[in-house]
Amino acid sequence: MNSFIYDVGTKIYFGKNATDNISTELKKYGKKVLLCYGGGSIKKMGLYDKVISEIKKAGCEVFELSGIEPNPRVDSVREGAKICKEQNIDVLLAVGGGSTLDCTKWIAAAAKVDHDAWDFFSDWADVNEALPVLTVLTLSATGSEMNCGGVISNPETKDKIGRLAKPLLPKASFLDPTLTYSVSAYQTACGCADIISHILEVYFAPNKDMYMLDRFMEGLLKTVIKFAPIAIEKPDDYEARANLMWASSWAINTFVTGGKTHEWSCHPLEHELSAIYDITHGLGLAILTPRFLEYCLSENNVDKYVDFGVNVFDIDKNLPKMEIAKLSIEKLSDFLFNTLGLDDTLTKIGIDETNFEIMAQKACEYDCINGFVKLSPKDVEKIFEMCLE
Amino acid sequence: MNSFIYDVGTKIYFGKNATDNISTELKKYGKKVLLCYGGGSIKKMGLYDKVISEIKKAGCEVFELSGIEPNPRVDSVREGAKICKEQNIDVLLAVGGGSTLDCTKWIAAAAKVDHDAWDFFSDWADVNEALPVLTVLTLSATGSEMNCGGVISNPETKDKIGRLAKPLLPKASFLDPTLTYSVSAYQTACGCADIISHILEVYFAPNKDMYMLDRFMEGLLKTVIKFAPIAIEKPDDYEARANLMWASSWAINTFVTGGKTHEWSCHPLEHELSAIYDITHGLGLAILTPRFLEYCLSENNVDKYVDFGVNVFDIDKNLPKMEIAKLSIEKLSDFLFNTLGLDDTLTKIGIDETNFEIMAQKACEYDCINGFVKLSPKDVEKIFEMCLE
Numbered sequence: 093m094n095s096f097i098y099d100v101g102t103k104i105y106f107g108k109n110a111t112d113n114i115s116t117e118l119k120k121y122g123k124k125v126l127l128c129y130g131g132g133s134i135k136k137m138g139l140y141d142k143v144i145s146e147i148k149k150a151g152c153e154v155f156e157l158s159g160i161e162p163n164p165r166v167d168s169v170r171e172g173a174k175i176c177k178e179q180n181i182d183v184l185l186a187v188g189g190g191s192t193l194d195c196t197k198w199i200a201a202a203a204k205v206d207h208d209a210w211d212f213f214s215d216w217a218d219v220n221e222a223l224p225v226l227t228v229l230t231l232s233a234t235g236s237e238m239n240c241g242g243v244i245s246n247p248e249t250k251d252k253i254g255r256l257a258k259p260l261l262p263k264a265s266f267l268d269p270t271l272t273y274s275v276s277a278y279q280t281a282c283g284c285a286d287i288i289s290h291i292l293e294v295y296f297a298p299n300k301d302m303y304m305l306d307r308f309m310e311g312l313l314k315t316v317i318k319f320a321p322i323a324i325e326k327p328d329d330y331e332a333r334a335n336l337m338w339a340s341s342w343a344i345n346t347f348v349t350g351g352k353t354h355e356w357s358c359h360p361l362e363h364e365l366s367a368i369y370d371i372t373h374g375l376g377l378a379i380l381t382p383r384f385l386e387y388c389l390s391e392n393n394v395d396k397y398v399d400f401g402v403n404v405f406d407i408d409k410n411l412p413k414m415e416i417a418k419l420s421i422e423k424l425s426d427f428l429f430n431t432l433g434l435d436d437t438l439t440k441i442g443i444d445e446t447n448f449e450i451m452a453q454k455a456c457e458y459d460c461i462n463g464f465v466k467l468s469p470k471d472v473e474k475i476f477e478m479c480l481e
Numbered sequence: 482m483n484s485f486i487y488d489v490g491t492k493i494y495f496g497k498n499a500t501d502n503i504s505t506e507l508k509k510y511g512k513k514v515l516l517c518y519g520g521g522s523i524k525k526m527g528l529y530d531k532v533i534s535e536i537k538k539a540g541c542e543v544f545e546l547s548g549i550e551p552n553p554r555v556d557s558v559r560e561g562a563k564i565c566k567e568q569n570i571d572v573l574l575a576v577g578g579g580s581t582l583d584c585t586k587w588i589a590a591a592a593k594v595d596h597d598a599w600d601f602f603s604d605w606a607d608v609n610e611a612l613p614v615l616t617v618l619t620l621s622a623t624g625s626e627m628n629c630g631g632v633i634s635n636p637e638t639k640d641k642i643g644r645l646a647k648p649l650l651p652k653a654s655f656l657d658p659t660l661t662y663s664v665s666a667y668q669t670a671c672g673c674a675d676i677i678s679h680i681l682e683v684y685f686a687p688n689k690d691m692y693m694l695d696r697f698m699e700g701l702l703k704t705v706i707k708f709a710p711i712a713i714e715k716p717d718d719y720e721a722r723a724n725l726m727w728a729s730s731w732a733i734n735t736f737v738t739g740g741k742t743h744e745w746s747c748h749p750l751e752h753e754l755s756a757i758y759d760i761t762h763g764l765g766l767a768i769l770t771p772r773f774l775e776y777c778l779s780e781n782n783v784d785k786y787v788d789f790g791v792n793v794f795d796i797d798k799n800l801p802k803m804e805i806a807k808l809s810i811e812k813l814s815d816f817l818f819n820t821l822g823l824d825d826t827l828t829k830i831g832i833d834e835t836n837f838e839i840m841a842q843k844a845c846e847y848d849c850i851n852g853f854v855k856l857s858p859k860d861v862e863k864i865f866e867m868c869l870e
Contacts (some may be wrong), residue, residue: 093723095496100489107484107740304704304724304731311696318692334482335693338739342693350727351496 093300094351102238102345103264106338108330110268111139111228114146114185117264121224122182125152126175128196129187130160134230137274143187143228155179157199160188163245163252163366163373164195169209172199176223186227186262190234190286193227194242197260200225210246212255219257227265231275232337233283233374235290235344237265245367252367254359267341269333277324281432282374284320284336288313288428289377290343293356296385296396296464305350310403312348315339317404321431357463358384361472364451369443378428379438383478385421388465389414397421438479448476482689483740491627491734492653495727497719499657500528500617503535503574506653510613511571514541515564517585518576519549523619526663532576532617544568546588549577552634552641552755552762553584558598561588565612575616575651579623579675582616583631586649589614599635601644608646616654620664621726622672622763624679624733626654634756641756643748656730658722666713670821671763673709673725677702677817678766679732682745685774685785685853694739699792701737704728706793710820746852747773750861753840758832767817768827772867774810777854778803786810827868837865 105113118125125147134140147154157172175181176199186196200222202209211217229237236242240261243254275283295309315335322332342348361384362376389397394413401407401420409416429436438444452472461467467475494502507514514536523529536543546561564570565588575585589611591598600606618626625631629650632643664672684698704724711721731737750773751765778786783802790796790809798805818825827833841861850856856864 093496093720095494095499098493098495101492103490104487105484106487107482110484300720302724302727303707303720304700304728307700307703308697311693311700314696315693331482331689331692335691338691339693 093302094353096349096351098346099258100238100261100345100347102262104238104267104341105264106267107334108268108270110266111142111146114143114226114228114266115150117226118147118150118152118183118185121226121263123152124155124180124182126155126157126172126179126181126184126199127187128157128160128172128184128192128199130158130162130189130192133274134187137271139187139228139230139271143185147185155181160192160195162191163370164191166210166213166244166246168195169198169202169244172196173202173209176203181223184223184225186225187230189229189231190236193229193236193262194234194244196227197222197225197236197240197242197262198244201257201260213244213246213251213253216255219259222257222259224263225260227262228271229265229267229337230271231279231283232272232333232340233286235287235340237262237267238341238345243363250367252363254363267337269330269337270328272333272337273328275327277327277433279372280320280323280327281434282372282378283340284316284374284432285378285428285434286374287316287336287340287343289358289374289381291348292381292385293358294348294352295400296388297352297354298464299352299354301352302350305348306399307403309348310399312339312343313404317427324432355461355463357461357467360455360457360461361451361475364455365438365443368447368451369441371441371443375434375441378432378434379436379479380475382421382425382428383475385424387471387475387478389417389421390465393465437481438476439481445477445480448473452476482691483742485738485740487735488647489627489650489734489736491651493627493656493730494653495656496723497657497659499655500531500535503532503615503617503655504539506615507536507539507541507572507574510615510652512541513544513569513571515544515546515561515568515570515573515588516576517546517549517561517573517581517588519547519551519578519581522663523576526660528576528617528619528660532574536574544570549581549584551580552759553580555599555602555633555635557584558587558591558633561585562591562598565592570612573612573614575614576619578618578620579625582618582625582651583623583633585616586611586614586625586629586631586651587633590646590649602633602635602640602642605644608648611646611648613652614649616651617660618654618656618726619660620668620672621661621722621729622675624676624729626651626656627730627734632752639756641752643752656726658719658726659717661722661726662717664716666716666822668761669709669712669716670823671761671767672729673705673763673821674767674770674817674823675763676705676725676729676732678747678763678770680737681770681774682747683737683741684789685777686741686743687853688741688743690741691739694737695788696792698737699788701728701732702793706816713821744850744852746850746856749844749846749850750840750864753844754827754832757836757840758830760830760832764823764830767821767823768825768868769864771810771814771817772864774813776860776864776867778806778810779854782854826870827865828870834866834869837862841865
């Protein structure tokens, strides 16, 4: 068990009408607000008007950056940073899903430097400070509302890169589960696949785990498995939306990591997929994860799969270990593809083997992925191939 | 499910040599440090020297308040506050178990006001600010290292009162599980009983629960049940001490509460016991909790006991509900009294019914305890009586 620092100071307002508290928090950080959002959905649902009224209530002046893309692009970061500099913005308010939040966080950092925003990813330029960021979440998936990470795409270089930086941690986030009532069945499913992947990336680890955190992760997994189908069937089920929302935050706010330092495996693979094909992140993860688990299974690590199968899927613990392990992967696939209804192969979403070799090499940035099981580019290629059928 | 605010900004350094980071944190808060601790145990274990060297490394001047009691008294708070005012202390460093931490937190508040420290409890005087507090934990039990509460006793009035106040939240806490290696089997057992009680006070609730948090609480309970006997048997088992330490923080840092607003039940009863008889808090809770659960069990709330029995103690879920409920209480008693080896009756620790009536009335400060099940003073008296044999 490694040592660790836990330092998550984001203040969370959780529940119906959580957004009533926006003005209280905004006031703490200044007078000029950059409101960042994506397409028009927040206008349709009335959230835009609510947010504007809170900004007014706080006595703040509002500037806007709209049109932030799914898989947000570095151009949006540049554009936002330009507004921040020109208008002397004090605080950023992101309203949307993980893409909007990620983009806003990097705008907050880019606003504080003279160099190009992409340097944070191509040159790993220092992130010493950032403007304060507040977030209003409308999609339970990435956990961006309670962590200091963000993923940015660069269509020119076909890169999609995630990076953590302490100054990006939101100061406060407003989590109202009712704001996710209008999320479609498909996006709900993709979001849930994303949450599950965040947990499994940590759960399946090469090093010794902290028992307490493993039990917590199993609880999070059971939560998603229980409530995802309810939210899909009945989009305005508060209990389901609330559990999924809070689970999404805790799946990836560093708590579950508890000192584990291994690299994640499925995320770098998926980033290559969505960098080239611009697919939904959660869908890519859903297709990859069961194949990854199948590829990595061995006598050496079977115990972890047994915990997973017995504690999450209630598989009979008296069965032979390898059988439990295989059943656990089947159960996961059944959940992702039958219960959530996601496409189960890359072929079905129009991706073939054309770019597998180059994608595998890019995914293995430092020669290999040093994760649950060490993966060479050849291993990664094989996992991609397993996803074809 | 109620709405809630989650706002726990304590920075945690967790692991071997976590105390190496004290100087880094101290520097942020000023030059004059009041070091607060209890008896001499931190000197025996070498921790005192380590802390002093960190304070020197930070370039700070050190003042000391030692001799803070178990069940810390308001006189110690007064004494600490006096030093803070006379010496213009900038930051407090608490080194010890929950009692030392609680006392230090209230010193931090008392240092900022002109009135007597007991007014915070007798008159519920406002707590608008406090000096910054850092903590080094040497006993896993109260969770004081990561919450804003503290319990203070007043021997003159025979009161023992706990109170939460946001400014008391430690800025940073240093959790090194090896610092609990020297905790005796008995104190380890009492600490574990305390952790379990914190969880059960929240778990058994009258209102609708958040599924995700219930699963987390079950994970915490399983963690304590697994590692308490290991820590007692082998005091320097790092994994056991680490799991117990981190579980103690999360059992009571408000995360598991998730919007529940009911009053706690066993804690007010125990506070009356230790206010009069000065017994160890965790021991009192251990004796009370199974009787409380037995007294409250009914057809209306049996489902909660079933969750507890099946998910924590692996009781066969196909048994009749009432049988599972009763078995779960038996399993809990078996753990507390046989596995942990704690005394199982008040009689065994020399307490008889003499003060039950008055204690019951004091415990029901506002006519009744409005908790899992509403308890009148008569109910409380009966629970005390059940603890006699």
